[in-house]
Amino acid sequence: xxxxxxxxxxxxxxxxxxxxxxxxxxxxxxxxxxxxxxxxxxxxxxxxxxxxxxxxxxxxxxxxxxxxxxxxxxxxxxxxxxxxxxxxxxxxxxxxxxxxxxxxxxxxxxxxxxxxxxxxxxxxxxxxxxxxxxxxxxxxxxxxxxxxxxxxxxxxxxxxxxxxxxxxxxxxxxxxxxxxxxxxxxxxxxxxxxxxxxxxxxxxxxxxxxxxxxxxxxxxxxxxxxxxxxxxxxxxxxxxxxxxxxxxxxxxxxxxxxxxxxxxxxxxxxxxxxxxxxxxxxxxxxxxxxxxxxxxxxxxxxxxxxxxxxxxxxxxxxxxxxxxxxxxxxxxxxxxxxxxxxxxxxxxxxxxxxxxxxxxxxxxxxxxxxxxxxxxxxxxxxxxxxxxxxxxxxxxxx
Numbered sequence: 166x167x168x169x170x171x172x173x174x175x176x177x178x179x180x181x182x183x184x185x186x187x188x189x190x191x192x193x194x195x196x197x198x199x200x201x202x203x204x205x206x207x208x209x210x211x212x213x214x215x216x217x218x219x220x221x222x223x224x225x226x227x228x229x230x231x232x233x234x235x236x237x238x239x240x241x242x243x244x245x246x247x248x249x250x251x252x253x254x255x256x257x258x259x260x261x262x263x264x265x266x267x268x269x270x271x272x273x274x275x276x277x278x279x280x281x282x283x284x285x286x287x288x289x290x291x292x293x294x295x296x297x298x299x300x301x302x303x304x305x306x307x308x309x310x311x312x313x314x315x316x317x318x319x320x321x322x323x324x325x326x327x328x329x330x331x332x333x334x335x336x337x338x339x340x341x342x343x344x345x346x347x348x349x350x351x352x353x354x355x356x357x358x359x360x361x362x363x364x365x366x367x368x369x370x371x372x373x374x375x376x377x378x379x380x381x382x383x384x385x386x387x388x389x390x391x392x393x394x395x396x397x398x399x400x401x402x403x404x405x406x407x408x409x410x411x412x413x414x415x416x417x418x419x420x421x422x423x424x425x426x427x428x429x430x431x432x433x434x435x436x437x438x439x440x441x442x443x444x445x446x447x448x449x450x451x452x453x454x455x456x457x458x459x460x461x462x463x464x465x466x467x468x469x470x471x472x473x474x475x476x477x478x479x480x481x482x483x484x485x486x487x488x489x490x491x492x493x494x495x496x497x498x499x500x501x502x503x504x505x506x507x508x509x510x511x512x513x514x515x516x517x518x519x520x521x522x523x524x525x526x527x528x529x530x531x532x533x534x535x536x537x538x539x540x541x542x543x544x545x546x547x548x549x550x551x552x553x554x555x556x557x558x559x560x561x562x563x
Contacts, residue, residue, distance in 0.1 A: 207280035208236070211270075214277040224274065231270050238263055239284050243291055256292050263288060264305065268312055276317020279324055282309040286328045290335030291342075298339070302332035371418075378414035382407050428468035430454060434489070437475040441487055444479040446508070449488040459502055463551035466532035467491075467504045470549035473521045474506035482510025482545060493553055501534075502553035509544040525549075 214220075215228045242251070242259045251259070267281035282305055289301040306328045313321025385403045392400035431453045441448035456464055471489070478487050487508040494501050526536045534551035 205236070207283045208232070210277045210280050211274075214275065220274065228270070228274050231266060235263060235266050235270070235281060235284070238266075239288060242288055260285065260288050260292070260301070264308065268308065271312045271316055276313060276320045279309060279313055279317060279320050282306070282312075282324065282328050283331055286332030287335045290332040290337075291339045293339075295336055295340055298332070298336045302329060302336070305332065375414055375418070378410050378417070381410050382414075385410070428465060428472065430456065430464050430468045430471065430491070433468040433471045433475075434491075437471055437489065440475055440479055446478060446484055447486045449486070451489060451491050454491045456502075459553050460532075462532045463502060463534065463553060466529050466534055466551050467502060467549055469528055470504055470525055470536065470547070471506065473525050474547045477521065477545075477547075478506070478508045478510065482508050484508035484510030484544065494550075498552075500553045501550045504549045505546065506548075507541065507544060507546040511545070 211228070211232055215225055215232070218225070220228060238259055242256065242263075263281075263285050267278070267285055270281060271278045286302050286305045289305060290298050293301055306325050309328055310321055310325055313324075385407045389400045389403035389407070392403065434450055434453065438448050438450050475487070478484050487506065490503075490505045492503050492505075494503055522536070522538055529536050529549055529551065532551050534549060536547070536549050538547040539545070
């Protein structure tokens, strides 16, 4: 399952466009700038007002300076909030600065500048806590109405509802960003705890395996040392015992390491569900199968087959749906355990079996199984069969 757990975070992060973190490359930076830049459409009225030449030269210069200052503060506040946010006091100070600057520009340059309150509302929704934003957004609309009464009543009527809606919409986006950050942190914590638990389990198992053997080897080594040179025959017997114990310890360690490296079908099913869901693929998977009397080698081969199939679905197929079945069948060669993975995607490049399927075929052959893979009417299907034990229903689709 290690391959899946290494791939999932990257795929999940790509699907979320890096929400709630600083841009990690030019592509992410461009996406975030486009997302923020879309909202600059409301600056068309102030820009047109300044370009029309209806103000004095000093008024026009002051207007351009005020507009540039407003946009710079807004961009710094909202863009920074998508990565490492400012301190709460700095956020509140910048929002107050934007509101005051919007009031001053509207009262001095006219009603064409009322659209600046849309940005104040967006900043409140995107950066403030949800309860505070629910108060700040109506307050922004109220201030705009009071200012609009003295500048442009008709423009105020057109914008008041937009200021409210756009602010509350950005509150939802801000809540999504905060939730995504918390989920990313929780996932990192879970991975850290899982790694610690695995290290503890490995240490505990190695202690149980080697503690007795190493203690016995130490004891017999001391005895052999005491018996030399006076009792060489007895010392030789102790050395022979040491060799036997050490060989058995080596066998135990090899079996333990093989067990750690062998994937389990139940774990791979759980990992497949997470990987498919993270990739936006509708997953239909069976409940945890009953693997009574199924050889470990057969279970391991099916687990590898499931891992390879799901990896292909997520990375190459472009599928929207994936169905997994684990069924025990009675054949002329005896009971078999069959795994089928079917999706509605393209199945990859179509240039023949890749290295993954070739290696999987060899792995199944070693376990006495077979692999069938190819296109079906509406997608791609992989079927792996391995020898099984007594006939037991191992589950059906969830």
